[in-house]
Amino acid sequence: MRQDLTKGRSAMSGANASSPGQATGLLQEFPGFSGMQKGQAGDSEKLAPSCVHQIRGKWKTVCCCLFIFICLVITSAVTFSCYKETSIRYQEPCPENWIYINRTCYYISEEERGWESSRNFCQSQGASLLLLKSHQDLVSAHKLACRKEFWIGLQRIWEELKWLDGTSYNQSLMQPVVEWLLGALRLGWTSFRTCFVSALCLLLLLLFFRALMQVYTFIVWRKDCIKRLECFPEPPRRNWLLGHLGLIPNTEEGLIVVDGIVKTHVNICTWWLSFFFPIVRIFHPDYIKCVLQAPAAVAPKEEMMSRFLRPWLGDGLILSKGEKWGRHRRLLTPAFHFDILKHYVEIFNQSADIMHDKWRRLMAAGPVSLDMFEHISLMTLDSLLKCTFSHNSNCQEKPSDYIAAIYELSSLVMKREHWLPHHIDFIYSLSSNGRRFKHACEIVHQFNKSVMQERQKALSEQGADAWLSSTQGKPKDFVEILLLSKDADGTRLSDEEIGDEVDTFMFAGHDTAASGLSWVLYNLALHPKYQDQCREEIQELLRGRDPMEVYWDDLSQMPFTTMCIKESLRLHPPVAAVSRCCTEDIRLPDGRIIPKGIPCLISIYGTHHNPTVWPDPQLYNPYRFDPKNSKERSPHAFVPFSAGPRNCIGQNFAMAEMKVVLALTLLRFKVMPDATRTVRRSPELILRAEDGLWLKLEPLEQRQ
Secondary structure, eight states, X not given: OOOOEEEOOOOOSSOOOSOHHHHHHHHHHHHHHHHHHXXXXXXXXXXXXXXXXHHHHHHHHHXXXXXXXXXXXXXXXXXXXXXXXXXXXXXXXXXXXXXXXXXXEEEEOSSOOOHHHHHHHHHHTTXXXXXXXXXXXXXXXXXXXXXXXXXXXXXXXXXXXXXXXXXXXXXXXXXXXXXXXXXXXXXXXXXXXXXXXXXXXXXXXXXHHHHHHHHHHHHHHHHHHHHHTTTSOOOOOSBTTTBTTTSXXXXXXXXXXXXXXHHHSSSEEEEEBSSSOEEXXXXXXXXXXXXXXXXXTXXXXXXXXXXXXXXXXXXXXXXXXXXHHHHHHHHHGGGGSHHHHXXXXXXXXXXXXXXHHHHHHHTTTSOEEEEHHHHHHHHHHHHHHHHHHOOOOOGGGSOOHHXXXXXXXXHHHHHHHTXXXXXXXXXXXXSHHHHHHHHHHHHHHHHHHHXXXXXXXXXXXXXXXXXXXXXXXXXXXXXXXXXXXXXXXXXXXXXXXHHHHHHHHHHXXXXXXXXXXXXXXXXXXXXXXXXXXXXXXXXXXXXXXXXXXXXXXXXXXXXXXXXXXXHHHHHSOSSOEEEEEXXXXXXXXXXXXXXXXXXXXXXXXXXXXXXXXXXXXXXXXXXXXXXXXXXXXXXXXXXXXXXXXXXXXXXXXXXXXXXXHHHHHHHHEEEEEOTTSOOOEEESSSEEETTOOEEEEEEXXXXX
């Protein structure tokens, strides 16, 4: 009786459908596509620019579709080949003296064989015999089978030897990886698992290939950038890896470095943030004009810093671009019309009075030294809440978590810019700075949300009709303007859009004005001669008034005070730089070209301290802005509020607030520097002072 069943089969030639030659052919497809795209792009240069852009866009789409199609075809082919290896191969004819039954080849033996005789028999047939005790033994047998035409296996079950079905085939390109994965996962060898793991391996291989293509594209782009930026001077780098990263810290020393760069490269220079990220720094009015005056669609905001600010400010007017920016700019422009600003002057007077009353209480025992940033930031926040929501917060009488959160957010954003790993959102979210940033954003958003809800509740209780009739169609604060704003087709801003604009206005409206006011008081404290001239001008303007208030018409009647404010904004601009990333090449006055896609850093501080534009730039001299001295000067030499289509929409609001508060402050107090404290500038999002900007105050009434 036949007791032993042996099994085997011959090797399959040509069963491997994923050969190295095919893989090489796949790699050779893409240069052809690249060349086709380049050739097509070259032909299209004769067309109009818009047509060129459309043609290139279409070719990119076609190439992407072809790439995906080829990946699917190869994946299907390898998967089908793998399935074919595990099923169809059994249909091959069996060797001589073997029997084919149910897709399996058996060898029929007339005698009972033990282990030794079975091993000897296998060796005589050119096969191998293994005692399989575990799945790992089965994997080993498969590996051994790749070097044999067939093999015969036995498995010991208790004391009985059981013959197992064996396999024999040529090793495919991905077979070792598939076997290793199945063994590592401790999975049995089945057709479905083999096909699935093979397809997964191929997918990973294609993703790796795609990453290589991206690296290659980046290398080509970087070489092109280096070639096209060779015409611009470059300061010495820190090293080849970091480039210029870290050479300009957000400290007093960093601003001194900028001063040195401006003296050496008076117009423009390149700057590398690590070895792969170039930017162009611009310091001259004639050069920044080319970028700032470009259409908003051509020169949008640079995305890196915008991405850092977006969780805080949302997609408001500062960060939005394209059609959304144009629509919001159009809807918000009426909010800063002169008729609206006239109403705000009264609020500026009230907020300044509250701050001055607090100063008098602190000076009850004599002159004191106060941190201007702390007190003026609370004052500008108080006035902004009244202008934005008609909300009386009394924030000047108590510490503000909102102000502290604003300071921390500004600092964290600048720290993130200078630490490359934190540019990755996921890594930053896991860091301590990322958690602090998230917490500070929650404080700011909750503050604005709570005030906004109170405003909406008051409006809903009053009723829409009564509200409109009481305002006589003229809104009295920023929120009312946002709620009433609508397009020509009647579309209004959504709640999310209103929230983003409120967050943006609250930050930009109070922080920049606080910085400008603090620094102008500091500069006048250092130059008592100019302080006295301003005071005399204001006293003459307000002579005989009771109470002493500044009206809208007075703002144009204080020319020397305005000159002092402008000179302070030149010497200490609240925003040290703005960035753009142009979508088209920008031609400069000397014929050189800034390539599209290269971020441009418009250095407001550098332009304001350019010795070729401003002689003795470190000297505080208000007479620079005398009309006689500024006739021949470029309008882009002084850009504290930027310029062009994306200039600061609230610059008239800020200037009006600074004039009112400065006039009342100089009218009531003498400002002096505190010799016991050193002032060190800190250029974060807003130009501040390390450890505060401390000045001594003395009430003028006591001096009289």
